[in-house]
Amino acid sequence: MTPDAPERTGLWLIGARGSVATTTITGRAALAAGLFPSTGLVTALPPFADCALPALDSLVIGGHDTATTPLPKRAEQLVENGVLPHGLPTAVSAELAAADAEIKVPGDRLADDIADFTRRHGLARTVVVNVASTETDPSISTAYATAAIEAGCPYVNFTPATGMRAPGLAERARAAGLPFAGRDGKTGQTLLRTALAPMFAQRALQVRSWSGANLLGGGDGATLADPAAAAAKNAGKARVLTDILGETPEGTTHIDNVPALGDWKTAWDHVAFDGFLGTRMVLQTIWQGCDSALAAPLILDLTRITARAHAAGMAGELPGCSWFFKDPDAGPADLAGQHAELLALAESFRTRP
Incomplete structure (x- = not known):
């Protein structure tokens, strides 16, 4: 990198050949080339202007994965599943090939892989983001969080895995000056819950029960067919309601693996509540969407925000990032409160070098 060249930022993806990662990598290349508008990218909105976030075209991508299907082929598979637009993998084939060449099979030297990537590309910093499928062995995500600390990298856990919540890791990250x-x-589904649950509390409507169901396929569907993995996912969904409503309503949430749905998901919620004079009423919602396309812009948002926080000397749990998570490290539970904190974080970036 020449003295006049802008800083470049690394994005190291855990699960780098999965659907979410492939959509993120393809989407970054498409947005950087101006092929598509920035729909879904929160950091492209006016509140984040002049915040000195790293540009999308400055991101260099690598990662870890045990999967062997190359990114160009994975991207074509996502085209067949209706996740990515036709022709896009061909248009960004060079970027997909470059990222694929930087994906390593995880071994005993996770931190060395990340540090070497940062050094070889002359990067100002690298953000490690876990987008791997939910695992029932907490030592796996803990190993990656530990590797991020050892490599001197900010860390984002986009999964319900243990990650930085393993004993002692958060303290180590803070001591190392690393945000996470x-x-x-x-x-x-949880995005809707954090938006709708405050409505009941603010209108003094008594929620009697809140039940839900998720039908999904793909890698997540197969992984969440495991009861332990599903339990970890549902714990965050239930905690949101308890935190906002002040009590835990009756009802359960089910996750069902439907392989035919591929990368698409249908989430249904049934809310029974009491109104004035005990009148019983019901709200039902249906959310049909593609998790990969919903998650990918958030991965880019979190990478840009976390990299900027690191450059500004911030360490520890990032304020304002609860907006992105079901089970955030810190911050309010309701969507409006979380958004206010996110805007405050953006404003703080303008006052920091």
């Missing part, structure tokens, strides 16, 4: 954010990205 997590956990479990909020892309669909």
Whole structure:
């Protein structure tokens, strides 16, 4: 990098050949080339203007994965599943190939892989983001969080895995001057819950029960067919309601694996509540969407925000990032309160070098 060249930022993805990562990598290239508008990218909105966030075309991508299907082929598979537009993988084939060449099979030297990537590309910093499928062994996500600290990298946990919440890791990150954010990205059903639950509390409407169901396929559907993995996912969904309503309503949430749905998901909620004079009423919602397309812009947002926080000397749990997560490290539970903190974080960037 020449003295006059802008700083470049690394994005190291755990699960780098999965659907979310592939959509993120393809989308970054498409937006950087001006092929598509920045729909879904929060950091492209006016409140984040003049915040000195790293530009999308300055991101260099690598990662870890045990999967062997190359990114160009994975992107074509996502085209077949209706996730990515036809022709886009071909248009950004060079970027996909470059990222694929930087994906390593995880071994015993996770931190060395990340540090070497940062050094070889002359990067100002690298943000490590976990987008791997939910695992039932907490030592795996803990190993990646530890590697991020050892490599001197900010860390984002977009999964419900343990990550930085393992004993002692958060303290180590703070001591090393590293910001982190997590956990479990909020892309669909829980996003609706954090928006709707405050309405009942603010209108003094008594929620009697809140039940839900998720039908999904793809890698997440297969992984969440495991009861332990599903329990970790549902814990965050239930905690949101308890935190906002002040009590836990009756009802359960089910996650069902439907392989035919591929990368698409249907989430249904049934809310029974009491109104004036005990009148019983019901609200039902249906959310149909593609988790990969919902998550990918948030990965880019979190990478840009976390990198900027690191450059500004911020360390520890990032204020304002609760907006992105089902089970955030810190911050309010309701969507409006979380958004206010996010805007405050953006404003603080303008006052920092």
